[in-house]
Amino acid sequence: MSRTPQQIFQSYVYAGSLTRNADALAENFTEDGVLEAPLMPAGAAFPRKLVGREEIRRTMAAYYERESEGGRLPNLEKSGYVLHVTADPDVFIAEIDTVFDGAGDGAGDGGGGDETVSLVQIFRVRDGRIARLRDYFAPELMS
Template sequence: MALSHKEIFERYMYAGAITRNPDAIAAMFTDDGVYDSPLVPDGHPLHHLVGRDAIRTGTALYHQQSQPSSQGTMNLERSAYVLHDTTDPDVFMAEIDVAFDQPDGRRTTMSLLQIFRLRDGRIAMLRDYFTEPPSAAPTG
């Protein structure tokens, strides 16, 4: 039974943003899957990854280098997303607002857009349009 766009997106979010599990993220992609983040600088661990091994390695490195505490604590109740289907049943988009609670009581939001292209129920291409605040950007 094929998964809905919502189910694919929620599984992807759980594997990435919630559990930060590079094996689970990579398993969602086709063997030749591409993860592309066009807005991050060259050298960023998520800039352009091709194949499950590269996706596994890149997301693991990103999660090791990123400092979630510098962004605050993700607030799932305040975070939100909207999915948009397209005329192509294998393509959908996600508008995401990730809310963070800062240690000093401030609340911040990181907004991003993701475009998913599927093949046989797996992610063949994910374009992840996001930028990180300078204090949260991984160093490398």
């Protein structure tokens, strides 16, 4: 299965951040794939390191279940990203600015203003799937 960095990235984001579908998310990874959030402290709600498709599936399903109430979804029209290919054809980098709408009173005024979260993800792929993903974001975003 040969997929472009764009296809891999979009599939990963759709399965994870947008639909919170642990099965679809896990299928983006190789059987021995690794999902890492190196800046997360030990014991945080969001996992620091998951090894293997099945551990990714199981742990992210539990995480999505816990976070389903009150979890915010990004505003896709305001958010953006840039993919950077590297000299290694199996590695690409995603530079992301995710925008969450401000908390308002329900009248559409935006209240507290939008919040932009910037992060970087480094993807290493094999056979069109993610072999290792390092997701660098501020840990307090997931608490």
